Amino acid sequence: MIYLDNAATSYPKPECVTEQVVRVITECGGNPGRSGHRLSLAASEIVFRTRSAVAKHIGAKSEENIIFTQNATYAINTILRAKVKAGSHVLLSDMEHNSVWRPIWRLAQDGLITYSLFSHEGDIRKNIQEKLTRKTDILICTHISNVNGFVFPLEEIAFFCRARGIYMIVDASQSIGHRAVTVDKIDCDALCAPGHKGLYGIQGSGFFYVREAQGLKDVFQGGSGAHSLSPEMPDYLPDRFEAGTLSTPAIASLGAGIAWVEAQGVENIENRERSFSRRLHEYLSDLPNVILYSKPESGIVAFNIAGVPADEVAERLDGFGICVRGGYHCSPLAHRSLGTPEGGLVRISAGAFNTMGEAEVTLYRLLSLSKEYAAQGYKKK
């Protein structure tokens, strides 16, 4: 089996991640930050150590600026709802995932905010400038598109936002662990990420970073383990945003995943994934009935075989033991931008475990599919 759906979730997980999850469940099973007994304190230590590891990994100034969530979607929803105010105008790129678009759409439907999309093509600063209104106070942008791997110039966008007092939120779902992601370098106000993709934690792990707590209201309310006599959530980080019991096993897996990624070297992982992607791009661009929608900027390869539904190609590849994802990838905005709103496309997404040998096997299977469909008369219009 060749797993090439790492943009959805990474697989396999490193052995140290599995071992850590089992260890934490069996040995540190208390509720972190709630009780004073050894099992609760042991769980608290695990959570704190992971918080430190995340902070260090993304260059955050302190552990408390990291807030754990169950995935990037919850992180994005939380920071958006914490920051928006009545009358806010939010800018988002035309390549955003539904994890960004849907919460913004809902807030707009409820009459709280307005929003505009800016194009990822051409001069992005100019595109943003054209969509600015006097009420624009938040911009949210993915780092790397989950559909075609397009890389946004975040530092340039952040510079633009900083100069205009716009709060900038980054969705690092497809970049974290795949390349260096440093919040100080980007100079963003908030960054959201899953733990189960490029950082090799298990599903149920995610987090967001915020530069400061000021101006952010709590979104979920509940037990936080401290200052419990007050009806209000604590006003300090991370407690303001961490209502209810945290998932210690998921958080522990994230800590182990980060340690593994750092031992491999993020740059080495990036180079490996890009080599994989480059090889596929070189080959697929020569096939007459293959349409490419990506460039070898990341580990993502986006394509269609002319006239063939993306899900059919994905299913055929699954028949060969190759796991890829066809369809819309929860990103209708991106498909509209790329001109693939009907049927979507096929996405191959490499991870740290993929080898060049697997790239060759994949290419061999794609070549045979391409020939088979060409023989049936499927061709580019």
Add this chain to the structure above:
Amino acid sequence: MLTDIIVIGSITYALKAKNALREAGIRARVRKLDGSNRRGCSYGLELPAGQLLTVAAILRPLNIGYEMYNE
């Protein structure tokens, strides 16, 4: 052994303080403190007696606020 106890509040700050003190050679123990103060449950640190001035100098730059705890 005589000890002093400081109330910090959140477990995150208590653990952060414990680590900072450990780096400075001061062994501290995280404790869940009873909810008899006005704010409810809190975490704090049990420290070796006589170290409070040093502890203050270490925790202040980290913006870790605390108050003394009376058992």
